[in-house]
Amino acid sequence: MCSSDLERRSWKAHTRPILDVALLPPLAPPPQRQLDADADSEQQPHQQQQQQHDEWRGVRPAPPLVASGASDGTVRVWDISAEGSTAAAASHQYAAHAGPVTRLVFHPDADRMVLFSAGDDGAVRLWDLLDKKACRTLSQHLSAATGLALSSDGAVLVSVSRDRVVNVWRTAAPTPTLLKEVPVFESLEAVAFVPASWLGLADARSVWHFATGGDSGAIRVWRFAHEPEAASAAGASTPYTWSAALQLSLRSSSSKRAEHSAANLVAALHASPSTHQLVALAADHDMFVVDVVPAHGQQPPALSLKSTIVGSLDQILDLRYALPDASHIAVATNSEKVSIDAHLYPYSLMLTHHLLAISLSLGEDL
Numbered sequence: 001m002c003s004s005d006l007e008r009r010s011w012k013a014h015t016r017p018i019l020d021v022a023l024l025p026p027l028a029p030p031p032q033r034q035l036d037a038d039a040d041s042e043q044q045p046h047q048q049q050q051q052q053h054d055e056w057r058g059v060r061p062a063p064p065l066v067a068s069g070a071s072d073g074t075v076r077v078w079d080i081s082a083e084g085s086t087a088a089a090a091s092h093q094y095a096a097h098a099g100p101v102t103r104l105v106f107h108p109d110a111d112r113m114v115l116f117s118a119g120d121d122g123a124v125r126l127w128d129l130l131d132k133k134a135c136r137t138l139s140q141h142l143s144a145a146t147g148l149a150l151s152s153d154g155a156v157l158v159s160v161s162r163d164r165v166v167n168v169w170r171t172a173a174p175t176p177t178l179l180k181e182v183p184v185f186e187s188l189e190a191v192a193f194v195p196a197s198w199l200g201l202a203d204a205r206s207v208w209h210f211a212t213g214g215d216s217g218a219i220r221v222w223r224f225a226h227e228p229e230a231a232s233a234a235g236a237s238t239p240y241t242w243s244a245a246l247q248l249s250l251r252s253s254s255s256k257r258a259e260h261s262a263a264n265l266v267a268a269l270h271a272s273p274s275t276h277q278l279v280a281l282a283a284d285h286d287m288f289v290v291d292v293v294p295a296h297g298q299q300p301p302a303l304s305l306k307s308t309i310v311g312s313l314d315q316i317l318d319l320r321y322a323l324p325d326a327s328h329i330a331v332a333t334n335s336e337k338v339s340i341d342a343h344l345y346p347y348s349l350m351l352t353h354h355l356l357a358i359s360l361s362l363g364e365d366l
Contacts, residue, residue, distance in 0.1 A: 014070035014080070022104040022115070024065040044234050052281075065091070065114055067127075069101025075117050077129060092132055097121050108172070114155065118145035125177065136176055139233045140167050147191040147269075151208055156224075158210055159190035166212065168224055168240070180224070180240045188214035190269035190280075194221055198243075198276045199301040200294025209245060213266025213280055219290060221246035223285045234237060248303035250280060264302055279308070 066078045077092035097119025113129040124138040124145050143163035148159055150171070151170040155170040157176065166184055170177045175286050194209040196202065199221075201209075206226035221244075228239035251264060263284035270279045278290040287309040293302040 011078075013068050013076060014072065014074060014084055016070045016072040016074075018068050018070050019100055019102060019322060020069045020104045022067045022106050024106040024110055024113075030158060035101055039190070053093050065106075067104045067106065067117075068216070069096065069104050069117060071100040071123075073097040073099055073101060073119065075101055075104065075115070075127070077115065090231075092127070094127060094134070094187050096118075096125060096127075096134075097123060102146050103143060105150055106149045106152045108150060108152060113155070116150070117147055118148050119157060120144040122161065122163075124148065124157075126171075126257075138169065138176060138178075140178060140181065140236055141165065147212075149193050149210055151193055152195065152280060156208055158191050158193070160191045160214075162187040164188070164190075166191075166222070170365045172238045180238055180242060182242050184212065184220075186212075188212050189265060190214070192271040192278065194267045194271060194278070194292060195273075198292040198294060200296065201301070209269070209279055211269060213269045215262075215265045217251055217264030217282070218249045219266065219269070220244060221303065246301065246303050248290060248305065250282065250290075250305065255287045278303070284313075 013309050054279050064080050066080055067075060068078065069075050073096055075092075075094045075096040076090050079089050079091045093362040099120030099147060100166045101117055101119050103116075103118040105116045107116070114135075115127040115129060117125050117127065119125075122139065122141040122143055122145050124141070125134050126136040127133070128135040133216045138159070140160065141163050141290075142160040142165075143144045143161050145159055145161045147160040148157065154171060156179075157171050159167045159169070161167075164183055164185055164187055166182045166188070168182070170179055190213045194211050196204065196207065196254075199209060204225075208224045209221055210224070211221045213219050223241075223243050223245045225241050226239060227241045231239050231241050234241070248268070251326040263282065266280050269284050271277075272279060278292060279287045280290065282288070284292050288305060289309075291304045293304050293307045
């Protein structure tokens with residue numbers, strides 16, 4: 001449902017399920033620059049092509065674009081600028097991957113008009129939306145490439161995979177360069193950059209931090225830096241260093257579901273610029289909001305679990321407010337467990353039945 005002052009659009013985009021979308025905001029035209037309309041008729045073909053590129057690059061306002069990737073391996077880019085329309089026009093269509101498309105990310109510099117895609121075939125591809133073709137294919141992963149993240153300036157790309165490896169790339173033209181390949185001994189599903197300011201650290205052009213999530217059920221923040229002297233002293237073959245900075249297990253050992261270990265998997269990870277928080281989604285649909293606590297004095301930066309939103313394995317069958325101040329909610333889903341959502345604290349899971357928990361009743365002290 002949308003509020004009355006927002007425009008809602010819906011259209012048939014793919015014939016198979018859509019697995020990811022990405023948004024490229026519109027470009028504003030640069031000030032004090034106009035096209036010479038009188039010269040249009042005298043332009044040579046290459047000049048006309050350049051003008052078309054300039055229009056996309058912001059000489060005239062470029063349209064807001066949405067990219068969508070589907071389980072059939074296709075990627076489509078949609079122009080959603082048409083006013084008065086409830087649909088959108090497909091400006092680009094690609095047979096992108098040999099398997100499902102797992103992740104889409106636009107280059108943060110909208111002027112470049114570059115889209116990155118990752119697929120179940122292990123490939124990461126760069127799409128030039130000006131030339132409407134794949135400009136590069138990065139085939140470093142041995143299993144499904146599941147996550148992509150770009151630094152704020154777009155200079156560094158991080159790709160993660162179920163092959164338990166993190167690849168860090170420099171995206172500078174003409175050919176992306178693999179800076180470092182790091183085994184992390186965890187099948188990964190998601191990655192997000194963490195600005196240094198969130199950690200209370202000074203911004204440095206040669207140091208990056210990013211968070212990963214996977215089958216361990218934990219969020220780990222890594223430090224990647226261009227430090228030739230330190231790398232040489234450590235015997236590294238590249239001038240880059242790599243280290244684990246922070247780690248947070250999203251569930252306590254007593255609440256982990258050993259018999260359903262896949263439920264602990266972190267399936268998605270998002271960095272929220274407005275709140276300086278990481279939001280993680282688990283495979284069982286539980287959502288975790290994590291504060292990035294900056295360094296203060298002698299205290300190093302840390303990750304702190306702020307709240308847990310209980311998801312549903314399929315159906316919520318019953319729920320009750322718990323505790324006198326109603327600060328908790330007890331939820332029964334179509335499993336044998338009861339979830340206690342503490343709102344601001346991790347919830348606990350208790351085995352209650354061998355069959356489904358269908359109804360709840362709480363005592364007066366709860």
